[in-house]
Amino acid sequence: MLAYTLKRLAGVVPTLFILLTATFLLVHLAPGSPLDGDRPMPAEIRANLEAKYHLDEPLIQQYGRYLANTAQLDFGASYQYKDTSVNDLIATGFPVSLAVGGFSLLFALVLGIPLGILAAVRQNMPADYGAMGASLAGISVPNFVLGPLMILAFAVYNDWLPAGGLGGWQHYVMPVIALGTMYLAYVTRLMRAATIEVLRAPFIRTARAKGLSETRVFVVHVLPAALLPVISFLGPGAAAILTGSVVVEQIFGIPGLGRFFVTAALNRDYTLVLGITLFYGIIIIAFNLVVDVLYGWLDPRVTYR
């Protein structure tokens, strides 16, 4: 397992290098420049700016400069937010995204796993229909609908929660629900399907035949097996929840990384786009690695090579 982990880690650097190179080329090939604004500049001023940002150099030279800085973990200055560095923006934005994303994931798991089990155990009974109906609604209602609806209900028409911004725990309630609902629905459905399948498996029948108590059968035998699909969903799910929080961050005015990512792309903020892409790349690779290792730990049939 150690050898496997090391082998996977060795693949990280080339992966990131390819990611970085492709992104660098793409952002620089995209039409439009970070220097284009509502107020166009006289040619001389534009030339001064291009010189300041080294945009007047050949692309290969800019690439070399960028690579050298990145190797020292310096993502450079942001074109858009001139007073801060990309490193600072990531350092302030990521904890916020992590908090909202983490709580959303927790919300999805803590509610979704029991709901899925309940639906499986009470298959084709009202509890099952209720859970599945709700999860269908959860998957169908996008967060850009759910978010504003909740704001209207709980902040505007009733004075229960703040309408947006950062502050105490109250500020996290609606964003977490808006972001987590879809994942809650996925987890519920995955858990239900997996539990139903495992309950019918021969080894459960054997366990019951051995005379184990129903609780023991469930906790020791059913649960670990039924959790596998949820675990494998967790890797991409966690990555998606972190990178996909853009809309929720926009609606609730939360200064997370997702919002930076989108505005950076729209503003052609080359350094910020590259910095966040690389950062996300590292996160996604790390999540997938953790999940793969966790998977084998839960399922004895999986071997690492």
Added chain:
Amino acid sequence: MARTGLSIAAGLTLVAVLTGCGGDESGFANRLAPAVAADGTKTLRYGNQTEPGTLDPHQASGVPAANVLRDLYEGLVITGADDKIIPGVAESWTISDDRLTYTFKLRSDARWSNGKPVTAQDFVYSLRRAVAPTTASSYADIHAPIKNATAIINNDKPPETLGVAAPDAHTLVIRLKEPTPFFLQTLTHPSSDPVYRPAVEQWGDSFTQPGHAVTNGAYTMDAWRVNERIRVKRNPYYWDNANTAIDRVEFYPIEDGNSELSRYQAGGLDWAATVPPAATARIKRHIPDQYHAVPTIGIAYLGLNMRHAPFADNRKLRLALSMALDRDVITDKILRGGQPTLYSAVPDTVRGYTPVEYDWQDWPDDKRKARARRLYHEAGYSAEHPLQAEYLYPSGGVGKTLGLVAVAMWREVLGADITPINQEWKVFLQTAREGYDTQIFWGGWIGDYDDPNTFFSIFNSKAALNYTGYDSPAYDTAQERSSHTPTGAKRTALMHKAEATLLHDAPIIPVWVYTYHQLVKPYVTSYQPSALGNYYSKNFDIRPGQDADGGAGGH
């Protein structure tokens, strides 16, 4: 069946929460909860659209940055009631007879937020910095009236040659290249603000950050979290601190108009800088006293590319497109935000100037349309041979709304076949700037200073913003001469000549006057509309307990 039923039940529950529960049914019950702390500290919470890219006054651009900078820094002159120029750091000034030398007397009690005096040397340093190529300010050219500024921008002369001098600590002398009637107006722009040299030299690009920033306005930096809020606090050394009521101002970057509105409704904002057009009717019904539509010095227009066919050398066609637009329908039925229609290049919101307008603006619709059709035919187009062209607009803005309406009007009135094309904002800017592919394109411009020249100069053949490629020696001469002629009948005549020439040649189709929409809570007192959008937080107060009629309607 059962599943659907349950989903519907869940949906109905949400709707019930939305509409019932004894809550506030209109959503507009005044949450009169101003941010006044137990110790009396007053905080103004301001919806500020987008996050300023920088708070370096010499590099900043855009309205949101200017809103913050007005509180942080004070220039030689500022604007007061009715947007008149009033003393800022300069308590008085004299202008030489040849109108080339401005001598400012600085107030002796002006202080930086660290207690150090604001001196004439600070302004010399700052103005040099504003034009220096190393600063690479996109607004450097606003200082072009100052002697040698253009040569410095072009790297032909060192910044030290700029026509600014400080004979003593409280006297600043600025020498101009040519007489410039709007020079004082350019000094109200943030790029004329002073910056604190030791802070700039010590911290470089991050001199604007809390803890680093030293400012000379009524406020100074307290906290800044990008995309969350900028908080400024009282500058204890500000010369007029005794008359400043608001202790702190928080600027929230909320791009989405609907999010901003709900935060305003929920009581999280005292001031919203935009109003979603779809909500305007509801707002006017429920909180008319909090809603302010203020036409500003900005124009929305459609540009016609004069470099290529079909618009090159076809004045009649350009005019036909302009006359075919029913601007009243566009402003009253589509925009519905109190925008005045525009039939000139300069909006009448600019002080001290009466624009030349198209005489057909008052014609009956039938007559105007008939003339448009006649011009269209004379231009060589007909039902059998309709005009085919593209209208280019940036995605996700009012350019789309306008475009779709204009395209329909052109089809209905002229039978022209115009295809709307959208491009993402930065791509649009590049396409428009290069001017190879554009035919009809969206254009908007908010003036940099309160003078007609901020509009006339953009259509000069040498101007960077002249995306139409309009190149008229007669226009250029009139515009350039008017920019150096002292205020008076002669200058007005030159400006009228420039505007009449432009309207005659019709490189643009003026459509409406940009209008700011604000929501201001009634407990924010002393609100006065500003066409320039120049609101200084130091002029406001928060008076809890003010009822709806108390503050906002005011003066």
